[in-house]
Each structure stands twice: as structure tokens, then as C-alpha cells.
Amino acid sequence: MMTDSSNSKKTRRHSRKLVVRRWVQIGFFVLIALISVNHTLDETGQAIPVLSSASLHALCPFGGVVSIYTYITDAAFVKKIHESAFILMGIVFVLTVLFGPVFCGWVCPFGTFQEWLGRIGRKLWKKRYNKFVLPGLDRVLRYLRYAVLAWVIIMTARTAQLVFLEVDPYFALFNFWTGEVALSGFIVLGVVIVLSLFVERPFCKYACPYGAALGLFNLFRVFSIRRNRNTCINCKLCDRNCPMNIPLSTAGTVRDPQCISCLQCTSESACPVKGTMELMVGQYTVLPASSPPDGKGG
Amino acid sequence: MKEIGERSLAIVITAVFVAGIGLTMTFNLWTTEASKTPAIYTEGEFAGEYNPADIRGSYSLGEIGRLFDVPVEDLSAAFHIDDENAAEFQPKYLEKIFEGIQGYEIGTDSVRLFVAAHTGRPFTPEETTALPRTARPILKERFEETGRPVENLESYTFLETTETAGKDPEEAASETSEKAYEVRGKTTFGELLTWGVAEEDLAALLGGKTGPRSSSVRDWCIEEGIEFSMVKNEIQRLVDQLD
Known part of the structure; x- marks a missing residue:
């Protein structure tokens, strides 16, 4: 059981705005942007030394995922995919087994891009932001990304081509200057940009096939987001702050496939009581029935 | 915890x-990136040497020159690459430069043809492959140096690129879109099967078997010692029959 004073003391050490995550996101975004530009420069013989000039395909772990079938059956990569994509796929899988889809919440430059647009949307719509989609419709739409995942895997296996490339907004964003982006890619990118002003991470929620695959790891990841029922004051701030609209205040352990391990719910802005929402392995200690948590049961 | x-x-x-x-x-x-080591001839006079048929659009002229012992100056002069960074130029951009030449194509296959002709190695280009007129004097000189009959150059198609290039891009684009199901060098077995070509029909044309879905038909034919140009039209016929 915690007293108010101990809560407040711990709250001061509580990360308020997840500054470190923001810097990690910026780091990966800038790195991928620079490599994409360098790839273009490399084709004209003006590449920046030291910096990689790899293509975006070579650095996308999802390329590894869609190539698995072809690699098993033909012992070859899908066109444009190389060993590096397979290695990144392995790295991301290891991280995901441990911590859930941290790739989505911390690394993916397209997720970061949507978050930045979301900040504009938040300024425009204030508290209405990220609450425009009706819950019933939202629940149905969230299955869409599994359909996209199935379509991409089946079609890539059948054609041995990167079929998703034609509609991939991530590729469009980092290659818009190259002339290699299909019109359909630009259209999807435009739609995502507009939707991001109303909904947090719309592509991640409803259409990202890689997010769909990684999200399944939430069912058995080692470190999970857990809510301490003993200290939870049931304020529902975590529900309101979750970018993926997951109902956290009723969960014990978050197993929702949409969780991106962004740790927003563990920050002070989303949980005023330190130690109540945490990324952890193991269980919270259950308090004896005779010791009610100051009427703050969750 | x-x-x-x-x-x-x-x-x-x-x-x-x-x-x-x-x-x-x-x-x-x-x-x-893909390994930049072309396939080699497995038999015949050139067994063990690099096969120009496996030159990829992503190779630079410098790499092609080094792999096939062809001066980069000859390559750049033949294809109008006046850039001081010609050694970095990749043949995959040739189609863009020479787009709109009706009935013919100057692209990566043209570089394969030029290298084969320059080095005297066997290669059968696609029927629509052409060379810029500027490649002719270079090849003629090379043929004379190596004692090969200059008359053989007559079997190649040379185009006056400065006059023929630059046709209306929309017209060229519409021609291209009409050939959505055209069998080309980069067409993969996976694409053919997706278009609806029966695997057994393909196998009948290709000596009883087909390649992996991810492999382009031409690359596979090279590895199997089959002349792609000899089977290309037959495969196209199978595709055309689908309509």
C-alpha cells in the first residue's frame, strides 16, 4: 500500500513525456531519410562517404517477412530483397518476443511520421482528436490489417514480386523524389497524411501488415505492460492517452495485438501513480485483503 | 517481478x-545489394568466362568494364553518356533516356549486346533490342582489331538515336500499357503463372521443367543453357492464348 506522499515522491521521478523515446524515433527517422537520399546520390556518383547508400528495400525488415516463403521454396530472395532485410527481420523478432512491437513504437520511421502529424491533429481538435471513429466501426476496421497481411504474403509468394511496393506509403514517403513511386503509393500516402490529422497512427491501426504480424507477439511476449490493481485509482487517464485506443484501465496484463509498447501508458501524463502501469516481467505482489489501497482499487 | x-x-x-x-x-x-558477379558460360569456347547475358541493369558501366574488360570510354561513347561520372552510370536508366523509339528498345539488353559484340562472346539479344548509331564505329574498329568480319555488324539494329528519341511520351506510354502481358527478359516464372500460363505448358517448352517463381525466365534459361530468344516467342504465344 502506498501513501499519498510516497506516490507524489515517486511521481516526480516518473518520465513525463517520454523524451528518450522521442529521440530514438528521431534518430531512426533521420538515419533512414539520410540513407534514402544517399541512395539517390549514389546513383549519380555523389554518395556521402561512410553513410550507407542501401536501398529502402534492403533496410525494411518486412521485406524479410514476405520473402520467407520464396526463400524456403526457391532458396532465393524476392526481387530487391537482400540478406540485410532477413537479418533485420531476425533482430526485430528478437525484440518483439521480448518487449512486444517496440519496432512500431520506437523505430518505424513511418509510425514516427504519423505521430508527428498527430501532434498537429491534437492541436487542431484538442480532446476530440483520435476519437472520431465510432467504436463499432473501429473494431471492424482493425481486422483490415490482417487481410492486408494475408494478401501481401500470398501475392508475394505467388509472384515473387514486392506487391506491396505499389501501395506502400512508407516507400512513397522516403522515395517521393526518385520517380520510382507508383501513383497508388502517393495516393495511399496522401490518405494516411490526411487521416493522421484525425486519428493517431491510422496506417498502423488499420492497414499495416507488418504491425499486424508483430502485434500477434503481444499474446506471449516476455516483458508485458501490466496494471497494478492494488495501486490503480481507476482514473482512466491511460485509456485516454493510449495512441492505439486500447482499454488499459480494465486490463491486468495488456495482450491487445494493437499495443506498440510505446510506454505512453507508463508515463506520468497517462498514469499519475508511479508503479501502476509498467513494462515488466513477472507479477505485481497482491496485497492482503485486509489492506485496501486507500480506496484506489483498480 | x-x-x-x-x-x-x-x-x-x-x-x-x-x-x-x-x-x-x-x-x-x-x-x-545483389551480388555483382555475372554468371559464367558453363561450356563451349568461353567456358568459365562471364556471360554478358547476365549483365544487370544495376551494374555500373565501370563494373561492366572491369568484369568484361571493355573500356568505359567505349561504353559511354556508344550510349551517349557524356557525364564525367559515366563509370557510375547504370544501364537501367537507358530505357528512360531512349524512351519512345517505336518498335525498338535501347536499354540494359543493348549493353549486353554491345559487350558481347565488343568481346566476341556469344549472345542472342531480344528481338526489339537495338544499339545507338554511335556504337557502330566503335564495334567496327573492334571487329577489325580482332580480325572478325565487319559484315557481321549488319545483323545488329543501329538507330539514329538523336533523331528517333523523344517521341511523344504519352504515345509511348500508351504503347507500353497495351503490352501489359508482354514476356520480357525480366519476366519471372511467378508472373507467368499468375497471368494464368499452365506450368506444364511452360515445362513442355523448357525441356521438361520450370524455374523457381522468383527467377526471371531469362536468368533461368542462361543457367540451364537454353537460348532465351529461342523460347521467348513460344512463351509469348502461350500468354496470348490466354485471352
């Missing part, structure tokens, strides 16, 4: 990426 905070997670994520990539780099497993 053991919790992990924001800072620790950031360190772990970054460390796993750096360690994973660094480790695979150490063991030379980290590859971000």
Missing part, C-alpha cells in the same frame, strides 16, 4: 540493432 523503464528500453533496442548488424557485418553476412 522486474520492470524496465523508458531509458533502459531505449538502450536495449539500440544495442540489439547495433550488435545484430555489427555482428553480421563481421561475418560478411550483411549484404544490402
Whole structure:
């Protein structure tokens, strides 16, 4: 059981705005942007030394995922995919087994891009932001990304081509200057940009096939987001702050496939009581029935 | 229980990426581009030497020159690449430069043809492959140097590129779109099967078997010692029959 004073003391050490995550996101975004530009420069013989000039395909772990079938059956990569994509796929899988889809919440430059647009949307719509989609419709739409995942895997296996490339907004964003982006890619990118002003991470929620695959790891990841029922004051701030609209205040352990391990719910802005929402392995200690948590049961 | 905070997670994520990539780099497993080693002839007079048929659009002129012992100056002069960075130029951009030449194509296959002619190695280009007129004097000189009959050059198609290039792009685009199901060098077995070509029909044309879905038909034919140009029209006929 915690007293108010101990809560407040711990709250001061509580990360308020997840500054470190923001810097990690910026780091990966800038790195991928620079490599994409360098790839273009490399084709004209003006590449920046030291910096990689790899293509975006070579650095996308999802390329590894869609190539698995072809690699098993033909012992070859899908066109444009190389060993590096397979290695990144392995790295991301290891991280995901441990911590859930941290790739989505911390690394993916397209997720970061949507978050930045979301900040504009938040300024425009204030508290209405990220609450425009009706819950019933939202629940149905969230299955869409599994359909996209199935379509991409089946079609890539059948054609041995990167079929998703034609509609991939991530590729469009980092290659818009190259002339290699299909019109359909630009259209999807435009739609995502507009939707991001109303909904947090719309592509991640409803259409990202890689997010769909990684999200399944939430069912058995080692470190999970857990809510301490003993200290939870049931304020529902975590529900309101979750970018993926997951109902956290009723969960014990978050197993929702949409969780991106962004740790927003563990920050002070989303949980005023330190130690109540945490990324952890193991269980919270259950308090004896005779010791009610100051009427703050969750 | 053991919790992990924001800072620790950031360190772990970054460390796993750096360690994973660094480790695979150490063991030379980290590859971000296709291997630039063309296939070799497996038999005949040129057995063991690089086959120009396997030149990829992503090779630079410098790499092609080094692999096939063809001066980069000859390559750049033949294809109008006046840029001072001609050695970095990749043939995949030739189609864009010479787009709109009705009935013919100057692209990567043209570079294969030029290299084959320059080095005297056997190669059968696609029927629509042409060379710029500027390639002719270079090849003529090379034929004379190596004692090959200059008359053989007559079998190649040379085009006056400065006059024929630059046709209305919309017209060229519409011609291209009409050939959505055209069998080309980069067409894969996977694409053919997706278009509806029966695997057994393909196998009947290709000596009883077909290649992996991910492999282009031409690459596979090269590996199997089958002349792609000899089977291309037959495959196209199978595709056309689908309509």
C-alpha cells in the first residue's frame, strides 16, 4: 500500500513525456531519410562517404517477412530483397518476443511520421482528436490489417514480386523524389497524411501488415505492460492517452495485438501513480485483503 | 517481478540493432545489394568466362568494364553518356533516356549486346533490342582489331538515336500499357503463372521443367543453357492464348 506522499515522491521521478523515446524515433527517422537520399546520390556518383547508400528495400525488415516463403521454396530472395532485410527481420523478432512491437513504437520511421502529424491533429481538435471513429466501426476496421497481411504474403509468394511496393506509403514517403513511386503509393500516402490529422497512427491501426504480424507477439511476449490493481485509482487517464485506443484501465496484463509498447501508458501524463502501469516481467505482489489501497482499487 | 523503464528500453533496442548488424557485418553476412558477379558460360569456347547475358541493369558501366574488360570510354561513347561520372552510370536508366523509339528498345539488353559484340562472346539479344548509331564505329574498329568480319555488324539494329528519341511520351506510354502481358527478359516464372500460363505448358517448352517463381525466365534459361530468344516467342504465344 502506498501513501499519498510516497506516490507524489515517486511521481516526480516518473518520465513525463517520454523524451528518450522521442529521440530514438528521431534518430531512426533521420538515419533512414539520410540513407534514402544517399541512395539517390549514389546513383549519380555523389554518395556521402561512410553513410550507407542501401536501398529502402534492403533496410525494411518486412521485406524479410514476405520473402520467407520464396526463400524456403526457391532458396532465393524476392526481387530487391537482400540478406540485410532477413537479418533485420531476425533482430526485430528478437525484440518483439521480448518487449512486444517496440519496432512500431520506437523505430518505424513511418509510425514516427504519423505521430508527428498527430501532434498537429491534437492541436487542431484538442480532446476530440483520435476519437472520431465510432467504436463499432473501429473494431471492424482493425481486422483490415490482417487481410492486408494475408494478401501481401500470398501475392508475394505467388509472384515473387514486392506487391506491396505499389501501395506502400512508407516507400512513397522516403522515395517521393526518385520517380520510382507508383501513383497508388502517393495516393495511399496522401490518405494516411490526411487521416493522421484525425486519428493517431491510422496506417498502423488499420492497414499495416507488418504491425499486424508483430502485434500477434503481444499474446506471449516476455516483458508485458501490466496494471497494478492494488495501486490503480481507476482514473482512466491511460485509456485516454493510449495512441492505439486500447482499454488499459480494465486490463491486468495488456495482450491487445494493437499495443506498440510505446510506454505512453507508463508515463506520468497517462498514469499519475508511479508503479501502476509498467513494462515488466513477472507479477505485481497482491496485497492482503485486509489492506485496501486507500480506496484506489483498480 | 522486474520492470524496465523508458531509458533502459531505449538502450536495449539500440544495442540489439547495433550488435545484430555489427555482428553480421563481421561475418560478411550483411549484404544490402545483389551480388555483382555475372554468371559464367558453363561450356563451349568461353567456358568459365562471364556471360554478358547476365549483365544487370544495376551494374555500373565501370563494373561492366572491369568484369568484361571493355573500356568505359567505349561504353559511354556508344550510349551517349557524356557525364564525367559515366563509370557510375547504370544501364537501367537507358530505357528512360531512349524512351519512345517505336518498335525498338535501347536499354540494359543493348549493353549486353554491345559487350558481347565488343568481346566476341556469344549472345542472342531480344528481338526489339537495338544499339545507338554511335556504337557502330566503335564495334567496327573492334571487329577489325580482332580480325572478325565487319559484315557481321549488319545483323545488329543501329538507330539514329538523336533523331528517333523523344517521341511523344504519352504515345509511348500508351504503347507500353497495351503490352501489359508482354514476356520480357525480366519476366519471372511467378508472373507467368499468375497471368494464368499452365506450368506444364511452360515445362513442355523448357525441356521438361520450370524455374523457381522468383527467377526471371531469362536468368533461368542462361543457367540451364537454353537460348532465351529461342523460347521467348513460344512463351509469348502461350500468354496470348490466354485471352
